[in-house]
Amino acid sequence: MAGVRQAVREARRIVVKVGSSSLTTASGGLDADRVDALVDVLAKVRTTDPAPAPPSAEAAAPRSGGEREIVLVSSGAIAAGLAPLGLRRRPRDLARQQAAASVGQGLLVARYTASFARYGIRVGQVLLTSDDMSRRAHHRNASRTLDKLLAMGALPVVNENDTVATDEIRFGDNDRLAALVAHLVRADLLVLLSDVDGVYDGDPSRPGTSRVAEVRGPADLAQVEIGSAGKAGVGTGGMATKVEAARIAAAAGIPVVLTSAVHAADALTGQDTGTYFHPTGKRSADRLLWLQHASAPQGSLTLDDGAVRAVVDRRTSLLPAGIAAVEGEFSAGDPVELRDGAGRAVARGLVNFDAKEIPRLIGRSTRELARDLGPAYEREVVHRDDLVILNG
Structure with a gap:
């Protein structure tokens, strides 16, 4: 296991995705302590130099030295808007989901802005839909915006534009979006954080099941039953969407760590936590990846x-x-x-x-x-x- 997470330690540009259940209460509304805990981890990682790569290693996207760059793909807009609108649970109808997202997105970004400000880190909001990414001009604009934010020292916070999205609002709780953003920004690593600490070979609540530490290809999960629901009940993405997102990123040459938010620090420092997906393919044209996996x-x-x-x-x-x-x-x-x-x-x-x-x-x-x-x-x-x- 000693060298399994070397790619994590060497990563300079990292996309981190966090789910609704890791940021909010089950009844709706942001949990400030959870947000601050995540920000504490990301701020520390951002100012930590990555481990030097071996001389023979071929970097996917060469960049100059210095602190790491992080793009945060954050769910939670709809969940954050539930309590302020007097909603007891996530609504099923699209109009109220969009209304909750409209209220919650502002609260979510304001919370991140205040929390990252403790470390002098500026936050930039980027709202995307799959339609934006499959059209050539829109795709270029998204790529340029994210690159410029990173170049200027800001930390992009990406979310789907749930206030106007239709089919996209059921896109997989941003898991697939995170995989595609990782490819869009030429990331060296994708970390998927939720309320489950990895993929298990059975129901994690039952005795005798064990964590799948590594996935080198589809065969490693062929006999594994992938669950579909989170414990908190405020998000839409279950383990199936996370595994699919990990496969998309891995097929595009990006290593993935899938674990729980409470283990974020260990995951980002290369410790043996969660499930590590080895890259299985090479990078391809960004927009075509979006066209294949994100377009309806x-x-x-x-x-x-x-x-x-x-x-x-x-x-x-x-x-x-x-x-x-x-x-x-x-x-x-x-x-x-x-x-x-x-x-x-x-x-x-x-x-x-x-x-x-x-x-x-x-x-x-x-x-x-x-x-x-x-x-x-x-x-x-x-x-x-x-x-x-x-x-x-």
Whole structure:
């Protein structure tokens, strides 16, 4: 075990995600002592130099020496807004969830701002939705904002924009968001904190179960039953969403520690706590990772066999001639699924036309469309730079 957490000790840029249950009471409202305890740990880690990497180690994102950089992905906005609005439990309807988030987000950031101020650390709020991250221009803006905040010495506090989100409000309690943010900022480490101190090979409350200390690949969890509920009842993400987030980050080359908030200090100093997920893949294009894991398809395009081979095997753009059918209501720039003749999703991409325009494009060449409809129609339906393969 001596060298297992070396990547933790060497990490310079760290994304830390904390769940609602670790910040609030079961009845709603922020627990100031819990927030301060987390901030105490993060402030100390931030001013601690990372361990030097071995000379042969290849850094994922070389940065100059000095203190560590931390991005905090924090749940808790909806939970923090429950008590002030007189709500006894998390509401099920979207409108009241959004109202609670509107009230709670201000309280959450104010609490972080005051707590980090004890250490002279400035806080910057960043609210994101998956739609922001799958669109090229929005993705660049988010990346630049986070990089600039870090460069100026601020600590970004990221949350989903729950006041306007719809499907995103059930996104997995920010676990998946944290994995994608880790990739977006080229983090060296992701730490997922909740009220459970790791993955167990059974129900942690039952005798005889043991903690899974390391995960090197899917086979290590093949026989493990992953739970789906937190103890406090104020969040939405259970262990399943955390494990999935860890897999996303690990597949993107980022090591992950999954543990409880009370063990945050040990987790961030490389101690044997929680479950450590070894990197299983290499980094890929940021925006395509968001497109694959964070976007909600607004419709689908069915491809003929030739187009499926061209898109999946040759990684080409999707042209109108290869489309057999269209479903759904979407606008240009929305994510759509690309399906084969059997209805299986083979790819996902950002479409260049509105759904109502597609029927008159089906099966026609771009040259023919340009001649009949104008030069604006001589383009791809989905460009290969805006496309990610799902099964291939």
